[in-house]
Amino acid sequence: MTTSIEDRWLRLEPIRIGWLGMEWQRFKREIQMAFDEGIERGLLDRRYEFLFEDNAGLPQGTAKGGIDAFNRLVDAGCLAVVGANYTDSAMALAEHANARKVPLISMCGTDAFHGEYCFRLGNGDVGGDPALMVNWLKREGHRRVAVVMPWSPISPEYVRFFHQECRRLGISVAAVESITNKTTTDELAEKFALLRDAKADALAWLGYGGLVVNGTVRAALEKIDWDPPRIMTTAFMQYIWGFEQLEGWVGIDQWCPENPRMHRFHERFVARYGEDPWMWPNAIPGLAYDMAATTVEALHRATVLTGQGVKEGIERIRFMPAVTGGPNTHIAGGPFDHQLFKGDWLHFGRVRDGKLEFAGLFEPTDDY
Template sequence: MTAPLRVGLLGDMSSGPPGPVDLEPWLRRAVEDLHAAGALQNPVEFVHAFGLGLPQGEAGNVERAFAELADAGALLVVGPAIGDNALIATPLAEQFGLPTINWAGSEYARNRYMFQLQVGSHQDEPLLLADYLARRGARELAVIYDASPIGEGYVQALGYAARTRGLEMAASAIDPLAENADDALAQVLDSATSACLYLGLGHCIAAVNTALDAAGWCGERITTSAGIRGYHPQFAAHLEGWVYVDLWSEGNRTLAALRQRFELDISASFAAAKGWDLGRLVAHALASAPEATREGVLRGLELTKWLPAAEGEEGTLLGFGAWDRGALHGRYLVPRRWVDGRSVAVAMD
C-alpha cells in the first residue's frame, strides 16, 4: 500500500480536542475532490497536536505542539490560527524544515517554510477601515488596542493609514483579556471623537462595548476581524451595530457554489470559505509536490496558484509562489456590520 501523506493540524486555541475549531472535515473534502479527479494518488492522514497559546496560554505550548507534529512525520502543518502564536511558530517552521500554513493575521509570520492564509490582516485591515472612515468624513478617532503583537501591529498600521487620510487618533492599550475597559476608554474618548475603534483579538470586545454603553456613546463603533466573533452567541449581543472586517461576500460565485453544493445556510459563509480555501491549499500542494518529502511539499505550495478563492470579493485568487507566502490576492477583506444578529455588507462609497 502507498504510504500516506501526513498533514499536521496545530490547535493553538485549546489544550485538547475537540477545540473551538475543527478544520479537518473541510480539508478532507478538498483532498477527496482531488482523489476523485485522479490528481492526487496517495492517501492523506491527518494528525493533531494541541497547545493553548497566547493570550490565554503560553508560547511554550505552541512550541511543544509544533515539535510533536514534526516528530510525527508531518510533511505539512496547518496552523496556528492566532497571530501571536503564528509568530512563535514561524522560526520553528524554518528550524524543522517543515512547510506550514498559518491562518492568522500577521504578515510577519512568513518565511521560506511558513506560508499564510490571511484570515484577516493586522497590516491590511487598518487601511480598509481608514478608507471607510475617511469617506464618511471622520476626523478624530478613539482607539482601544490590545497590548500584544496583534494589537500593536494593528495600531501601527492604522497610524500610518490615518496620517495619509487626514485622520487623527488617540490610542490607549488594554490587556487582551481585560474584563473592564472603562479607564482605557476614558483616556481617548471626548466630544470631538468621530468614531471609536477596537483593534485586537477580540476577547475583551464585550468589555469595550460595555464601556461605550456606560459612556453613552452613540457614534460609530468599529473593529477589525475581531468582529467575526459575532458568529458566536456569547459575543453576538456585544457586537450588535458594529462595523467590522470579514472575509466573505454575497457576490463571490465560488462561495455561492460551495454553499449550494453542501446545502449551507448563508450564516455559515465565513467558516465555509475559510475551511474550503485552506483545504484546497493543502490538497493542491500535496498533488503538485514533485516528491513525498517536506521539500517536495514546499515546492508543491509554491506551484499552487490562481485558484478562485471562496474568501473575499468575487475575483479574489488563492495561491503562492517562489517568493510569495501570502495566499489571498485581490479584495479579500470585506467590510460588514452586525444588524439584528445578521452580518450585512457595508458599502465603501
C-alpha cells in the first residue's frame, strides 16, 4: 500500500517551539500566522506544535519560576524558546539557555542578556533608547532636561547611556529624581514639582512603565498642572494597556506607517482572521509576528533540527525584511552578532487626543 504525501507529513513528529511569558496568549494569532505562512511558502517540511509557559519569572514572579518554566519547555523537546521578554527575566535565564544549548529569543533590551544561545529582537534597547531621546531633545531645541528614573535592574545601564549621550550632544541634566514601582500619585507629584522647579526645558522618563500603566504618571502631572515637553523610553509602548495614560508623551516606538511591510502584515492578518490585531495600530502585533517569522527562517536554515542547529540557522539570517520599525528595518545575525534588528528599528511615536501617531524616524544632528 502506498503512503500519501499527507500521511507521511502527519507521521513526522512536529517541530516544537516554546513560548515563555503570559503575553503570548494574547498574540497567539500573530505567531501562528507566521508559522502557517512558513508552511504555505514551503519553508517548513514538518508540522509545528506550540508549547506555552505563562510564568517567565521576574519581575512579576521569581527567577526560579522562570528557570523552571524554561527547563520544562526544553525537556518537552522545544528546539527554541521565544520570550522572557522582560529584561529581568531574560537576565536570569541567559546562563540556562547557554547551558541547555537551546536558543532563547527575547525582546528584552539589555546588553546583560548575551551568550551563545541568547538572541535579541528588542522591543527597545537600553543604549539605543537614551541615544534617540537625547537626539530628540537636541533637535527640538531643549537644552536642559529633568529626569525621572524608575528603579529597576537596568537603571544603571539606562543612566550611563543617557548621561553619555547628553555629554556628547551638549544637553544639561537639570535634576534627577528616583522612584520605585510603589511610588504613589502624591509622592510622584512631589517629585515632579521638584523637577519643574529646576527650570528644565523638558522632562525625560528613563525606565520601565509600570506607573504609566496604572495611571499614576498622568494623575501626578495633572495634580501639579504641569504639561512639559516630554519623552519616554520604549516604556512608551505600554500604550497597549491604554493610550489615555500616555497623553502628551513622545516616546521610542516601533510602529511606523512608512513601513510597507507593516501594512501588508495588517492586510494579511485581517484576511486570515477577519478583524484587526489587538488595539491596532500599535507595534506589538508586528513584533510578535517578526519574532515568530525569524524562528521560521532559522528552522529553514538550520543545519540540523537541534538547538545548536537552530542557533546556527539564526546566525545565518541576512537582510530579512521586518514588519517592525521603519522601512529600512531588517533582521540579520552572525556567530558574534545576536542583536538581530538592524536599520531604523527604533523611532518616535506620540499619543495625542487618545491616539497613537507616528512622530518621525531618527534624524542625525549636526554634531557628527
